Amino acid sequence: MVWCMSMHIVSMIILGLSSFVCMIVFIMKAFSGVADMVEWEIMSLNSSSIVFVxxxxxxxxxxxSFVLLISSSVMYYSGSYMSGDKNFNRFMYLVLAFVLSMMMMVLSPNLISILLGWDGLGLVSYALVIFYQNEKSANAGMLTVLSNRVGDVAILLSIGLMANLGSWNFFLHSSYMADSEWMLLKFLVTIAAMTKSAQIPFSAWLPAAMAAPTPVSALVHSSTLVTAGVYLMIRFSPALEGSKAQSMLLIISCLTMFMAGLGANFEYDLKKIIALSTLSQLGVMLSIxxxxxxDLSFFHLLSHALFKALLFMCAGVLIHSVSGYQDIRYMGCLVKHMPLSVSYMTVANLALCGFPFLAGFYSKDMILEVAFMSLINMISFILYILATGLTVSYTLRLIYFSLSGVWNLSSLSNVSDDDKLMTNSMTLLGFSAVIMGAVLxxxxxxxxxxxxxxxxxKFLVILISLVGGVTGYMLNLMNTSQNLKSLKNYSIVSMSGSMWFMPFLSTKYISKVNLISGVKFEVVEDKGWYEYLGGQGLYYVFSYLFMILNSLQMNSVKVFMKMFIVGGVMVLFFVFV
Structure with a gap:
């Protein structure tokens, strides 16, 4: 136990100091306007150098700096949250490997070296999602890793296409890629970012990844796995200026933030509601x-990372306090018993809504105003408005069911803020959620x-937020009549609450099609033509030839000489004729 405690404290100190050093380097780079690039050539192939950059x-x-700051808080938080787990050391090593993979991905402007961090994130995320070894976690992990493999394949194909440039450093070439020559590459990189950031139609894995422990969710959904796709697109953004891939990304990201906001209003799992809010904010980042x-996308990426990590950590405290329940209908009136945790959670929720002068306000308000000022089509404009109202609606719905409302817990529940380790780890992020928006x-x-x-x-954003908030809170005050109405319109509610049936399409039907096609492929190909022309066919051909050779070698010399003479005559005939 001493080793467990010392491990999370040492990890927190090392990551915190590293975050401070990165912040100092950032200030130096920002004021000097200088960027340093370090290259290590691994091998050279046909004048194309494979380098780690x-x-x-x-x-x-x-x-x-932000990734390491959030990771240090999550490490300290895990010391209490995971203290009763017998695989505590394994968990800490996996989280450290996750942070290391993200660091490699952030520092890499080269598709070859970025693939190390990109695949490392996918592999370690799978190990963390299946950390609780049960059937639900195994299914969620498989869905996560297979969805992300689509993006990995897109990156590999992009590496093949960029070989024509003689370099894989997209940081230097992205400003000079015309649509006429590099359209396929732009689509492949966009698809890779969409899989990592769970845009439609790859959205099903994000709520499923909630099977991981809550500290992992706080890390994954704030600054690491899901933001990797957004960060890649920010680096690749000069190539997207005026391209068709840009138009595709706009409409898909707007649909994603609307779909996620709608689904969160019908969800009752606390962690899945926050996961869907992450999905909605990822849509906001990619749409702008x-x-x-x-630059606005990067601004929102950083401010969102702070309050989303805080929100997940507060959710973990709530889940621990209510004996492991994640259904918000089993909570209620927690503000009287957990004032500190509820205060942090309210700050994070209000920052998510864009409440004035909190972290989310500066980025989200600017994004919406710049989007309204830009030349966007009517569909994207309407989706922006609806997604903004739905965000406030599901946030106040969450506050009503879990923090205020009526007491729904059992009479033996011991709900309090006594765990100082978890509450202290949220303090730094709590202050950051208040002030870092202005500082950034x-x-x-x-x-x-x-x-x-x-x-x-100008007043449309405030108006939509007020309408969404009042609607969300009032509908849940009348939750009995709302449940009856939802039963009458079950098909609409089912579609809205299940992310437009994407989890079913991503699991049940795709696996069914794969199984049927796999059986047919096995019968017709593996046990049919492949076997006839492949392994068994070659075996019979070679066996027959070896029998002929054996009879030639073991039988009389006459047969061998006769064959030799016939062969010689045929060769002479072909030569002279």
Missing amino acids: MVMDWISMLFM LALGYP SWLIFPDPYMICLPTFM
């Missing part, structure tokens, strides 16, 4: 990136944006 500019250093504002806006945007909107459009 690290780029240290203000973007990578700032993101690294598709409109040509990668000063650091990233020294020159402010000029936003010109009519009065109605």
